[in-house]
Amino acid sequence: MDIHFLTYKLSLAGGILLLSLLIAMYATLLERKVAGFFQDRLGPNRAGTFGLLQPVADGLKLFMKEEFMPANADKFLYILGPSLTMLVALLSSAVIPWGGNLNIGGVDYSLQMADINIGVLYTFAVVSIGVYGVMIGGWASNNKYALMGAVRAASQMISYELAMSMAIVTIVMTTGSLSVNDIVAQQHGFNWNIWTQPIGFLVFIVCAFAECNRTPFDLPECETELIGGYHTEYSSMKLGFYLFSEYINMFIASAMISSLYFGGYNFPFMDVLGVSPNWITIIGTAVLFIKIAFFMFVFMWIRWTLPRFRYDQLMRFGWKVLLPMAMVNLILTGFFKLLFK
């Protein structure tokens, strides 16, 4: 491994980190704007033009808040909770291919951090650790509301993760690879997975909502019943970490949906455009970000459309609706795969 390669990878990692943080920052503004517009309001527009400085103001406010820790909280776990959530949220961006290859001076630079051959497994392993951040935080707070939130997060996880993995298995079956890069590369042009896997997509997007703790699956924080759920006892930047990681998760989930079902950086007519491969890569990255932005908007759109599920409704939905659907999809996919071999 030469020093050249190392610097490139490090700067790419730094770039992706900064980008995720920046996007998460402005996702909070977008969320508030979109929420406002859905409710016939204008949303925040006092801090800077269109409220562009609002996230900065919010961040500053969180930093300046008093750092409060409940007297009977478990100190180590209390701090571990938000740190783990944030860490895990940031980790999962490593295997997403942000674009094709850039060829500069005869050397190929991949816009993916790490093309590991079990990328899909890696992402879902990492993402499912995220729920531990919530559970640990809720447990360590020594507060009944927080504990309720943590319990809900745990039960929510076991009800959707199975269906989610089944949806992923079907994708792996059709592409024959566990590497995200391969999966994206196989959807060249307009040959996206959504055309062959609409049911899988439906299951996956529902599970992605649950994964990100977004409405209608935001039972763990559920402010109407549980005050703030698992982050009831958190304040200052620890709370900021929890809130922020939700938006990072949303960003990563949107990127994952785009990569697995909507062709990632592929776009229609990419072969007949007649520009150099470098330009194709750049346009592809831009297209990927447009897709991500669209799915983030869908996340918000659904948030302001659907009310929150009740606890038992969620369990029923996960086990009795999503899981059978994912299983049928799995069997059908296998059947067609054998038929058209």
Add this chain to the structure above:
Amino acid sequence: MNSILKYFKGLFIGIKSLLMGMSVTWKELWTKKVTQQYPENRKTLVISDRFRCELVMPHDDKNEHACTSCGICQTNCPNGTISITTKMIETEDGKKKKILDKYIWDLGMCTFCNLCVITCPSDAISFNKQFENAVFTRSKLIQTLNKEGSKLREKKKEVKTAEVKSEVATEPKAVKSVGILLGAIAEAKSAKTTETTPTKNTENKSTDNL
């Protein structure tokens, strides 16, 4: 078999209702926004006619008002917000007459119920739409509504000079207003708990508040 059918039916109904909901919110996304950008739009601000902000006693250009200092508004105010002080003067033809000295209204105690306005037999008071009433001390909320040196508008002369026809025409209105008045008084009385010496009450309260 039946349960499988039910499962798929439920699934499709669920997806359909989700899409319907999303189309509703999508339409809502593009509707005109109702937000009033307040400090900027002060000039074009539209305030409903029924909005009650400040009690005023309209004076005409001769500095005359219509308040006969009958005290009906004071009696009807459920909060003891209004306190009227009167003084006796002697008119040119030697008669003694009670006139308004000070009409004091405390914005901090008013619940804007409008009872005073609808019970006033002379239509002497009304609410305006001046809503920027924030002040730094509570004492500034207590306002004297009659202007310095103002006096009662002479009513009798006008009636005398007016034609008989117009008097007849105004009669139904007068009857109606009396009806309203009686109803409102009855309502106010039933709503009222302390009727004794509202003037004193007001003074006590306002001094307490300060």
